[in-house]
Amino acid sequence: MPTSPEGKWARLPCCGGRVRKEMTDRTDTPNTHTILVIDDDPDIRRLLRLALEEAGYDVREAREGNDGLAIAKQEQCSLAIVDLFMPGKEGLETILALRRELPLIKLIAMSGGNSHADLLAVATSFGADQTIHKPYELDTLLTSIAALLQEH
Numbered sequence: 001m002p003t004s005p006e007g008k009w010a011r012l013p014c015c016g017g018r019v020r021k022e023m024t025d026r027t028d029t030p031n032t033h034t035i036l037v038i039d040d041d042p043d044i045r046r047l048l049r050l051a052l053e054e055a056g057y058d059v060r061e062a063r064e065g066n067d068g069l070a071i072a073k074q075e076q077c078s079l080a081i082v083d084l085f086m087p088g089k090e091g092l093e094t095i096l097a098l099r100r101e102l103p104l105i106k107l108i109a110m111s112g113g114n115s116h117a118d119l120l121a122v123a124t125s126f127g128a129d130q131t132i133h134k135p136y137e138l139d140t141l142l143t144s145i146a147a148l149l150q151e152h
Helices: 042-054 065-075 091-101 114-126 138-151
Strands: 009-012 017-020 034-038 058-062 079-083 106-112 130-134
Touching: 034 042, 034 065, 042 058, 042 138, 058 065, 065 079, 065 091, 079 091, 079 138, 091 106, 091 114, 106 114, 106 138, 114 130, 130 138
Parallel strands: 034 058, 034 079, 079 106, 106 130
Antiparallel strands: 009 017
């Protein structure tokens, strides 16, 4: 992962640019949680996979909701991060389906842009445990994930 000259910051292109490097260097405590990232953007999936694996999580990916639902059932995922705008089964439909079929899974909805704030509120009413507005700080997301999984 590219870092700044002083080596303290990691460049993360889709999450607001920079996060503290130590947030991506965590390997202290392995855990048994599997996290599913459902997003049609391969760069976001790759970035989240890298950060989550560095934090000790097992990670699965899906590019749309139907694939995500199948993977979540097969892999017994503890948490899913769901983008709201995707082709195929979009995010709100995916959140409803995940909540109905896997009621114990923790769900984080994410979306960007000012017009999407209302949709993030709708995602909560559809079953998302938490929402994240893009761009986001990666350390904030990792803290949210850890807190949600502690409740699990």
